[in-house]
Amino acid sequence: xxxxxxxxxxxxxxxxxxxxxxxxxxxxxxxxxxxxxxxxxxxxxxxxxxxxxxxxxxxxxxxxxxxxxxxxxxxxxxxxxxxxxxxxxxxxxxxxxxxxxxxxxxxxxxxxxxxxxxxxxxxxxxxxxxxxxxxxxxxxxxxxxxxxxxxxxxxxxxxxxxxxxxxxxxxxxxxxxxxxxxxxxxxxxxxxxxxxxxxxxxxxxxxxxxxxxxxxxxxxxxxxxxxxxxxxxxxxxxxxxxxxxxxxxxxxxxxxxxxxxxxxxxxxxxxxxxxxxxxxxxxxxxxxxxxxxxxxxxxxxxxxxxxxxxxxxxxxxxxxxxxxxxxxxxxxxxxxxxxxxxxxxxxxxxxxxxxxxxxxxxxxxxxxxxxxxxxxxxxxxxxxxxxxxxxxxxxxxxxxxxxxxxxxxxxxxxxxxxxxxxxxxxxxxxx
Amino acid sequence: xxxxxxxxxxxxxxxxxxxxxxxxxxxxxxxxxxxxxxxxxxxxxxxxxxxxxxxxxxxxxxxxxxxxxxxxxxxxxxxxxxxxxxxxxxxxxxxxxxx
Numbered sequence: 240x241x242x243x244x245x246x247x248x249x250x251x252x253x254x255x256x257x258x259x260x261x262x263x264x265x266x267x268x269x270x271x272x273x274x275x276x277x278x279x280x281x282x283x284x285x286x287x288x289x290x291x292x293x294x295x296x297x298x299x300x301x302x303x304x305x306x307x308x309x310x311x312x313x314x315x316x317x318x319x320x321x322x323x324x325x326x327x328x329x330x331x332x333x334x335x336x337x338x339x340x341x342x343x344x345x346x347x348x349x350x351x352x353x354x355x356x357x358x359x360x361x362x363x364x365x366x367x368x369x370x371x372x373x374x375x376x377x378x379x380x381x382x383x384x385x386x387x388x389x390x391x392x393x394x395x396x397x398x399x400x401x402x403x404x405x406x407x408x409x410x411x412x413x414x415x416x417x418x419x420x421x422x423x424x425x426x427x428x429x430x431x432x433x434x435x436x437x438x439x440x441x442x443x444x445x446x447x448x449x450x451x452x453x454x455x456x457x458x459x460x461x462x463x464x465x466x467x468x469x470x471x472x473x474x475x476x477x478x479x480x481x482x483x484x485x486x487x488x489x490x491x492x493x494x495x496x497x498x499x500x501x502x503x504x505x506x507x508x509x510x511x512x513x514x515x516x517x518x519x520x521x522x523x524x525x526x527x528x529x530x531x532x533x534x535x536x537x538x539x540x541x542x543x544x545x546x547x548x549x550x551x552x553x554x555x556x557x558x559x560x561x562x563x564x565x566x567x568x569x570x571x572x573x574x575x576x577x578x579x580x581x582x583x584x585x586x587x588x589x590x591x592x593x594x595x596x597x598x599x600x601x602x603x604x605x606x607x608x609x610x611x612x613x614x615x616x617x618x619x620x621x622x623x624x625x626x627x628x629x630x631x632x633x634x635x636x637x638x639x640x641x642x643x644x645x646x647x648x649x650x651x652x653x654x655x656x657x658x659x660x661x662x663x664x665x666x667x668x669x670x
Numbered sequence: 671x672x673x674x675x676x677x678x679x680x681x682x683x684x685x686x687x688x689x690x691x692x693x694x695x696x697x698x699x700x701x702x703x704x705x706x707x708x709x710x711x712x713x714x715x716x717x718x719x720x721x722x723x724x725x726x727x728x729x730x731x732x733x734x735x736x737x738x739x740x741x742x743x744x745x746x747x748x749x750x751x752x753x754x755x756x757x758x759x760x761x762x763x764x765x766x767x768x769x
Binding site for chain 2: 274275276279280281282283284285286344345346347365366367368384385386402403405415416417418421423425426427428429472474481484485488489490491492496499508510511512513514515516517518519520
């Protein structure tokens, strides 16, 4: 191993790998360090990978990457105890090039992606934990690993160490996350024959469906459940803020069983054989939780920087883009031979000008608002279900009468002003 | 076997399906046993841990680090900040194969 690299990237998830790939492709000498047995072995994702940001790194990646199915239908279910209101968009154009998004199994995908970075010349070292950054004269100059004689040096260290981000915290770039800044998500992979999946979800072999499930699936807590179709398996999972889980004294795997047993969900997964159970945190603090991103000789990307848009279930795409932007800033810094915070800061500026900064800013108050006002989940989704039930039940009463009864039942319980306030608040934080 | 029986239901069944490459040394440590005993009536970690790593036994916290998913919830969620949380040694700990 060379004593000194241009770049050391800590963590071979989507953020770290895209950074390593981009930097190596530009001719830099890159070391990519992964603590797992292989890239992806510590990573969890519900399973939706967006095409656009990945394509900006590897054009036409879908021709060789290990993907499950291109998603042609996005469904949204608003659950009550024994009913649901659903909405969906299905578009066959999503099933053709260039596609919109794919279901993927991360352990397979991340391993492949890291292999592509290696093809570009990055050196990948697995099974190695970075225990701390080596700091000299207020500048990060390398990392200390848990290997014997494990100090390695570089001009720039990129922290892509994920949601737990021990390194960013140890540098003082942010404090420990609070329980309302992270979502605890558990999921299972259920094996099912391809034919069964196709029949139940009404798709062909090369078409996938994603289902986002709100309401009773989190027992009124801020969060969602999800159900995604892979080739021969389903990913089913549920997540809520850790603070919500603690407050309600919920066991996450009990909540998952509740979801699996839900009468609206069970028919889709029946007969599935659990092949793996996974748990992970998602950084959902949003804009206000983004830490300091750049220091002398150091940058933070991906989950470690809280780049997740919970409203649109985007994260891995933000991770990839942030990693790529960090690499581009390093390439510019290399040309100037200046790795100070001032030069590397072009990454931060570019990031805030990109969809990442703009989307995080747009939704900066959403999570906190919904956490403080759980009525959207506890009251409005059941109301929606009751309204639909009442409107579509043919019982001899005229529709106009029904309509006014529905509106009355909604405003009566809470009062017209409270409902108007709730609507205005939701519109304001989402607009 | 009927479909219903092959779907994992209990946490023991779920954990059984996960691959762990255990280190002999724990990467999780209760900083001060006394804090759990005297100033933590709810023992939240025994509830929210997705792998049931924490179990209150008699008057002390048992930490089954071998089944840890390394999610970090216990470190963030412990009301007394009483858990020393590290990554397991390189290559050790949980090994996800799929999602």
